[in-house]
Amino acid sequence: MQNNDRKFAILYAIIKDYIQSAEPVGSRTIEKNHNLGISSATIRNEMADLEEMGYLIQPHKSAGRIPSDKAYRMYVDEFMQISEQDERITEAVKNHYRRYLGELNASVRKAAEILTKLTNYTSMVMMPNMTVLGIKDIRLIHIEDERVLLVIITLQGIVRNAELKLTKKVTASQTEKITNFLNVFANHMDTETFMDRFADKIDELDHEEQIILSEIVPAIKQVLQQDSVHEVYASGMTEILNFPEFQDMDKARQIMKTLHKQELLADLLQNAMDDSFNIKIGNENDLDELSECSIITATYKLNGHSIGTIGIVGPTRMNYDHCVSALNILSQELTNHISNTTRRRSD
Amino acid sequence: MQNNDRKFAILYAIIKDYIQSAEPVGSRTIEKNHNLGISSATIRNEMADLEEMGYLIQPHKSAGRIPSDKAYRMYVDEFMQISEQDERITEAVKNHYRRYLGELNASVRKAAEILTKLTNYTSMVMMPNMTVLGIKDIRLIHIEDERVLLVIITLQGIVRNAELKLTKKVTASQTEKITNFLNVFANHMDTETFMDRFADKIDELDHEEQIILSEIVPAIKQVLQQDSVHEVYASGMTEILNFPEFQDMDKARQIMKTLHKQELLADLLQNAMDDSFNIKIGNENDLDELSECSIITATYKLNGHSIGTIGIVGPTRMNYDHCVSALNILSQELTNHISNTTRRRSD
DNA sequence: GTTAGCACTCAACTAAACAGAGTGCTAATA
DNA sequence: TATTAGCACTCTGTTTAGTTGAGTGCTAAC
Numbered sequence: 001m002q003n004n005d006r007k008f009a010i011l012y013a014i015i016k017d018y019i020q021s022a023e024p025v026g027s028r029t030i031e032k033n034h035n036l037g038i039s040s041a042t043i044r045n046e047m048a049d050l051e052e053m054g055y056l057i058q059p060h061k062s063a064g065r066i067p068s069d070k071a072y073r074m075y076v077d078e079f080m081q082i083s084e085q086d087e088r089i090t091e092a093v094k095n096h097y098r099r100y101l102g103e104l105n106a107s108v109r110k111a112a113e114i115l116t117k118l119t120n121y122t123s124m125v126m127m128p129n130m131t132v133l134g135i136k137d138i139r140l141i142h143i144e145d146e147r148v149l150l151v152i153i154t155l156q157g158i159v160r161n162a163e164l165k166l167t168k169k170v171t172a173s174q175t176e177k178i179t180n181f182l183n184v185f186a187n188h189m190d191t192e193t194f195m196d197r198f199a200d201k202i203d204e205l206d207h208e209e210q211i212i213l214s215e216i217v218p219a220i221k222q223v224l225q226q227d228s229v230h231e232v233y234a235s236g237m238t239e240i241l242n243f244p245e246f247q248d249m250d251k252a253r254q255i256m257k258t259l260h261k262q263e264l265l266a267d268l269l270q271n272a273m274d275d276s277f278n279i280k281i282g283n284e285n286d287l288d289e290l291s292e293c294s295i296i297t298a299t300y301k302l303n304g305h306s307i308g309t310i311g312i313v314g315p316t317r318m319n320y321d322h323c324v325s326a327l328n329i330l331s332q333e334l335t336n337h338i339s340n341t342t343r344r345r346s347d
Numbered sequence: 348m349q350n351n352d353r354k355f356a357i358l359y360a361i362i363k364d365y366i367q368s369a370e371p372v373g374s375r376t377i378e379k380n381h382n383l384g385i386s387s388a389t390i391r392n393e394m395a396d397l398e399e400m401g402y403l404i405q406p407h408k409s410a411g412r413i414p415s416d417k418a419y420r421m422y423v424d425e426f427m428q429i430s431e432q433d434e435r436i437t438e439a440v441k442n443h444y445r446r447y448l449g450e451l452n453a454s455v456r457k458a459a460e461i462l463t464k465l466t467n468y469t470s471m472v473m474m475p476n477m478t479v480l481g482i483k484d485i486r487l488i489h490i491e492d493e494r495v496l497l498v499i500i501t502l503q504g505i506v507r508n509a510e511l512k513l514t515k516k517v518t519a520s521q522t523e524k525i526t527n528f529l530n531v532f533a534n535h536m537d538t539e540t541f542m543d544r545f546a547d548k549i550d551e552l553d554h555e556e557q558i559i560l561s562e563i564v565p566a567i568k569q570v571l572q573q574d575s576v577h578e579v580y581a582s583g584m585t586e587i588l589n590f591p592e593f594q595d596m597d598k599a600r601q602i603m604k605t606l607h608k609q610e611l612l613a614d615l616l617q618n619a620m621d622d623s624f625n626i627k628i629g630n631e632n633d634l635d636e637l638s639e640c641s642i643i644t645a646t647y648k649l650n651g652h653s654i655g656t657i658g659i660v661g662p663t664r665m666n667y668d669h670c671v672s673a674l675n676i677l678s679q680e681l682t683n684h685i686s687n688t689t690r691r692r693s694d
Numbered sequence: 695g696t697t698a699g700c701a702c703t704c705a706a707c708t709a710a711a712c713a714g715a716g717t718g719c720t721a722a723t724a
Numbered sequence: 725t726a727t728t729a730g731c732a733c734t735c736t737g738t739t740t741a742g743t744t745g746a747g748t749g750c751t752a753a754c
Contacts, residue, residue, distance in 0.1 A: 026716050041728050044717065062716050062735040141486065141498065149506050151488065151496065159496050163506050237584075238607055241600045249596060253588045256603070260585055373747050388697050391748065409704040409747050 008074075009036060010046050011055055015067045015075050019317050022244045024064035069282035069316060072294065076279050076320050086325045089118060093333045104128060104338065108300075109233045111310055111334045116236030118326045121314040122259060124234040126269035128300075128307040128338075134190050138182040140216065142172040150219055155188060162223045166215050168208075178213055181205055195221060232265045245292060245315045258289040259313065269309040272297035276306065277328070282316045292316060296323050298331035302338055310334065355421075356383060357393050358402055362414045362422050366664050369591045371411035416629035416663060419641065423626050423667050433672045436465060440680045451475060451505055451685065455647075456580045458657055458681045463583030465673045468661040469606060471581040473616035475505075475647075475654040475685075481537050485529040487563065489519040497566055502535060509570045513562050515555075525560055528552055542568055579612045592639060592662045605636040606660065616656040619644035623653065624675070629663045641665050645678035649685055657681065 013034040017025045027040040027047060036043070047065055050056045055074065056065040067075070096114045097107075108125050115123040134155035141149040146169050151161045185201050186194050198217065202210055237259055246252045258264060264287065271286075272278055272295075281294045290313075297311035310331055312323050360381040364372045374387040374394060383390070394412055397403045402421065403412040414422070443461045444454075455472050462470040481502035488496040493516050498508045532548050533541050545564065549557055584606055593599045605611060611634065618633075619625055619642075627642045637660075644658035657678055659670050 024716090028716075039728050040716095041718095041730090042726085045727090048718080058717090060735060061718095062714095062733085064716065137488075137490075139488065141484075141500075143484075143500055143506065149498065149500070151498065151508070153488075153490055153496070159490065159508070159510050161498070161506070161508055238600065238604045241596070241603060247596055249588070249594055249599070252596070252599065253585065256588060257585045371747090375747075386697050387747095388699090388749095389695085392696090395749080405748085407704060408749095409702085409745095411747065 026064035072281045082324045112235040121312045122236045123312045125310045126308045127231040135186045140175040140179045142175040145169045272309045298327045300334045373411035419628045429671045459582040468659045469583045470659045472657045473655045474578040482533045487522040487526045489522040492516045619656045645674045647681045
């Protein structure tokens with residue numbers, strides 16, 4: 001065991017080949033494809049060691065080896081070469097966004113689509129979470145009787161709205177008064193601060209208005225979060241069906257069912273908010289159904305705050321280098337794009 | 348050929364059996380399962396006739412027969428027994444909606460989900476098309492510089508909004524003046540009429556405001572249509588993978604890819620607006636990719652106008668009776684639900 | 695007109711034979 | 725002592741041939 005470098009060179013070669021071919025890799029294949037200067041017999045001995053160490057798996061006695069989750073983990077931690085600035089990808093992303101001036105949620109969805117196009121893997125995004133942002137303008141628009149429309153514009157110019165149904169009738173003049181109260185008070189205030197402090201000033205309103213306000217306040221928080229908590233968008237859902245590991249109909253069905261469960265994806269992406277970049281390989285995933293998949297996630301930001309996540313799902317045998325590059329660049333460009341379109345635009 | 352009744356009794360039996368089993372049906376199976384009082388040999392002769400007439404297909408020489416598209420067409424046109432009031436389904440639908448008070452688009456999505464649950468087929472909905480409705484309130488809210496928020500409330504209390512980016516800066520007072528102009532003029536006016544006539548009154552505004560208005564007007568139409576034109580929601584996408592006819596991976600992949608193309612589904616559902624109820628069987632579908640599927644669609648209404656469609660996709664061998672019943676009831680209940688929630692609510 | 699009977703067809707399954715990729719071990723080699 | 729050539733062995737996947745069984749079409753009898 002004095003020469004571990006050679007072992008890992010072999011492991012590296014096997015991973016590379018397997019990612020490419022999806023077929024178990026044998027010792028002779030390694031000898032031929034890679035110039036390691038050792039014979040297949042030696043490679044065989046090393047492979048036996050690597051298997052014992054938990055890096056390789058032999059599907060059956062007379063087959064080659066395939067990398068284990070542990071091997072991929074080592075690969076992404078130690079071997080992977082990510083080109084932080086892959087010109088080709090950057091160019092493609094910029095081209096996609098250059099012509100694009102849609103609203104925020106659409107931009108985020110677009111990001112998933114670009115990612116799928118770039119990588120040919122399924123990708124998904126979590127819609128932006130707005131709670132961290134300051135409020136610029138809150139309005140209550142009277143619709144009829146007990147129905148009102150709540151419109152919130154954040155400091156960054158993002159607009160959210162929701163229709164509310166109150167328990168009592170309200171008049172247009174009441175909504176107007178409450179709108180004024182909210183605006184004078186909330187102006188440029190951080191959402192969390194707002195939630196903490198608005199109660200102090202509530203005396204400025206009369207009793208009936210206070211009751212109305214008390215029904216509206218919970219909605220404000222909800223509205224600012226609504227899009228993120230459970231809304232998720234997936235693109236290229238069918239890409240997964242192209243991979244040889246999912247040619248078996250039962251597997252394909254199971255994975256498709258899992259990927260179609262919005263709440264699952266939502267949780268998954270929500271959990272991924274903790275790290276600005278994360279890779280979960282095979283059984284590292286919380287969901288058993290995804291134990292043959294890897295998921296790479298990155299967050300996107302506004303004003304330095306992470307406001308959402310974007311991710312790629314593929315077989316554990318996925319092209320980590322390319323995906324990591326693409327995701328790095330895309331999350332960065334999405335961040336740029338959001339900050340360009342939500343602030344003043346210079347075009 | 349004097350006794351066509353018997354032929355079609357046999358055809359009916361074959362269709363029923365095949366819908367159930369998905370296996371080619373042979374003459375002896377018919378003799379056993381159905382009490383037609385004739386021998387398998389006679390049935391064989393009739394089957395040969397039915398094949399010649401184009402109602403049956405023999406996958407290969409020594410197999411039983413399967414119904415052709417023409418047979419299903421005859422079935423739905425002539426044989427099908429739809430229980431307009433299936434108590435079980437009606438009850439299930441009402442139960443689903445009873446607890447539900449969400450906003451319009453969510454209600455429509457919910458309908459697709461209920462439909463999937465009831466039928467175990469993929470279902471899809473087109474979001475409501477609002478152009479036919481009257482305008483109750485239009486507002487322009489100033490966000491910053493050249494950005495404004497357009498909010499439209501229809502006579503039925505449905506709220507739509509969009510953020511617009513204008514070519515010139517506007518002030519809050521300008522948006523206010525335009526808001527007033529639009530409201531005085533548009534009040535209770537049908538959308539189409541509004542689009543035709545607003546130009547007559549435009550002199551009331553000064554030059555700069557007219558320019559701003561001219562940028563807003565196209566957006567008004569677009570906003571009212573936006574949700575319907577390309578927005579479509581599909582539920583139970585993976586159900587299709589359960590059917591034996593799609594166990595072949597290539598077929599499964601192809602159909603999944605097709606069903607994931609939002610624009611295709613949007614077109615399909617848009618075209619289905621023409622009839623309040625429609626069944627397309629196999630090759631009757633415009634899309635080749637859906638030539639092994641049947642699609643049943645129904646429209647849902649508001650104030651007697653069709654505002655959207657809801658549909659079911661399954662193999663041509665689908666359970667037409669049950670699906671037609673379910674869709675009938677569901678489109679009706681959705682129509683009721685919409686009219687209950689968009690008008691005054693009596694709860 | 696209907697049906698019993700039979701020869702024929704064809705997909706689907708099974709078993710056996712075979713090829714080939716790959717391993718592990720042993721003995722020779724540098 | 726580490727490496728490698730060589731070989732027996734293992735196991736999957738594919739091909740081939742044979743078998744089964746469901747189903748047909750035709751003919752002759754009822």
